[in-house]
Amino acid sequence: MNNDVLDSHAFLNSPTLSPEAFEAAIRAVGVERYHDKHPFHKLLHGGKLNREQVRAWALNRYCYQEAVPRKDAAFMSRAHDRELRREWLHRIHDHDGLGEEAGGIERWLVLTDGLGLPRKYVISRRGALPATKFAVEAYVRFVVEQPLVVAVASSLTELFAPAIHRERIAGMLENYDFVDDHVMAYFKRRLSQAPRDADFALNYIKKNALSRAEQEACIDAVRFKCDVLWAQLDALHHAYVLPAVVPPGAFQLGQTFQ
Numbered sequence: 156m157n158n159d160v161l162d163s164h165a166f167l168n169s170p171t172l173s174p175e176a177f178e179a180a181i182r183a184v185g186v187e188r189y190h191d192k193h194p195f196h197k198l199l200h201g202g203k204l205n206r207e208q209v210r211a212w213a214l215n216r217y218c219y220q221e222a223v224p225r226k227d228a229a230f231m232s233r234a235h236d237r238e239l240r241r242e243w244l245h246r247i248h249d250h251d252g253l254g255e256e257a258g259g260i261e262r263w264l265v266l267t268d269g270l271g272l273p274r275k276y277v278i279s280r281r282g283a284l285p286a287t288k289f290a291v292e293a294y295v296r297f298v299v300e301q302p303l304v305v306a307v308a309s310s311l312t313e314l315f316a317p318a319i320h321r322e323r324i325a326g327m328l329e330n331y332d333f334v335d336d337h338v339m340a341y342f343k344r345r346l347s348q349a350p351r352d353a354d355f356a357l358n359y360i361k362k363n364a365l366s367r368a369e370q371e372a373c374i375d376a377v378r379f380k381c382d383v384l385w386a387q388l389d390a391l392h393h394a395y396v397l398p399a400v401v402p403p404g405a406f407q408l409g410q411t412f413q
Contacts, residue, residue, distance in 0.1 A: 169367040177361060180374050181308075185315040188381035191322070195392040200322050202330020204396075207408040209331065210270045211395045213263075214406050215287040217277050219387065220263045222291040224250040226298040230306055233299075242355055249348050259348075262341035269338035273412050282406035286390035294383045301376065304363045308373035309380045311360075313353035320345050 172180065190196055198204050199212060224247045231240050231247075252258025267277045276282060298306045320342040327334045364370045395408060 171365070171367050172370050174361045177364070177370050177373075178357060180370075181311055181357070181360075181377055182314060184374060184377045184381060185312070188378060188385070189312065189315045189319070190381065190384040190388055191315070191319045193385060193388040193392070195388040195396065196319075198396065200326035200330075202326065206270070206331070206333055208395050209327075209333075210267075210272055211406055211408065212391055213267050213270055214272055214277055215283050215387065215391060217263055217267060218280050218283045218287050219291045219294075219384075220250065220260055221278075221280070222295050224260070226295040229295060229299045230303070233306075234303060239303075239359075246352060259341055259344065262344065266338045266341060269335070270333065271412075276412065281404065282410075284390045284394055287387050290383050290386040290390070294380065297376075297379060302369075302372070304360055304369060305372045305376045307356050308360050308364075308376040310356050311353060311377050312380045312384065313349040314357065316349040316353075317346055320349070 171177075195212075199209065204212070227243060227246045227250075231243050234240050234243065248256065248258065250259040252261055264274055264277065268274065280288065294309070297309060301309070324339050324342050328336070328339060360370075360373050364373050
């Protein structure tokens, strides 16, 4: 019997964590694994990248932004609890917009506009790194396939997001003359949206993860999501900083558009 099976059996026979211990275990994942520790993140926020490298980051990160409302719609399609759907629905509105509210994806496109990337090119995802696309689609698939409580837990990197957004806003405005308040609007809005979403998700898993095995699966879901975010920065660092070979078809530093 392998170690994973042994661990699973141990959890089945272990007492559940208290709500406080469960939350502490979730937060400990962020301390260990959140992508604010990645070298590419430090270069980006510290003003150590050139404009072309920042463009590559914004272009690839769009793939993640575009995937978020798709994973949320997939999640809602599986939820029979009407109140859960009502709560989750605003996440789609936050990204796709509703009525006069343009939404987060539009604000991200304002950022890529400001960096001189054609919208059609960004939206097509043609220039995104293969690893970026694989990582974000793995996240969508995870939410589609995992139990609802585990799928909810995978969103809990939002617990750690406000700090990284504040650092990003301050660092990029200070260090890059091609960045201004207008193009940083996405991150400013997430300063209020992310804590609201994280509070709901954290309370939900505390209430609905009823066994130690389910609690451990939720903690693993946060690790998985951290891995998704880390993998995206790994791909950027490998392709545009080390330097290394940019995959065929992906955005090239200095690429021009007609």
